[in-house]
Amino acid sequence: MTKLQLRAFLYQLGTFACLFILFRYLIHSYSGLSGFWEPFTAFVVATLIGPKFQAVKTKDGEKLFMKWIFLKGIREIG
Numbered sequence: 750m751t752k753l754q755l756r757a758f759l760y761q762l763g764t765f766a767c768l769f770i771l772f773r774y775l776i777h778s779y780s781g782l783s784g785f786w787e788p789f790t791a792f793v794v795a796t797l798i799g800p801k802f803q804a805v806k807t808k809d810g811e812k813l814f815m816k817w818i819f820l821k822g823i824r825e826i827g
Contacts, residue, residue, distance in 0.1 A: 753804035753811050760802045760815075760826075768795035802826070 750758075773791035776782055782790060800817035813826040 751804065751811060753813050757802040757804045757813055761799075764799050764802075765795055768799050771795075 769791050772794045773788060776787050776791055798818065800815050802813065802815050804811055804813050815824045815826050817824075
């Protein structure tokens with residue numbers, strides 16, 4: 750695993766964790782769900798809404814890219 754692949758994994762994990770905690774709190778506070786459904790729904794929503802990071806080897810070397818449903822196209826990160 751290269752340095753950029755590790756960075757992409759950590760970004761993916763960090764954004765998922767933040768979104769999961771946020772949605773779990775919102776679901777707990779504002780919906781009637783309980784038990785297993787509360788974290789399951791937060792997991793699904795965080796997975797669908799979270800940005801996707803990927804390290805790709807290009808002719809200029811390895812680069813880090815991000816795709817998100819709220820941004821048009823694919824963005825290069827650093």
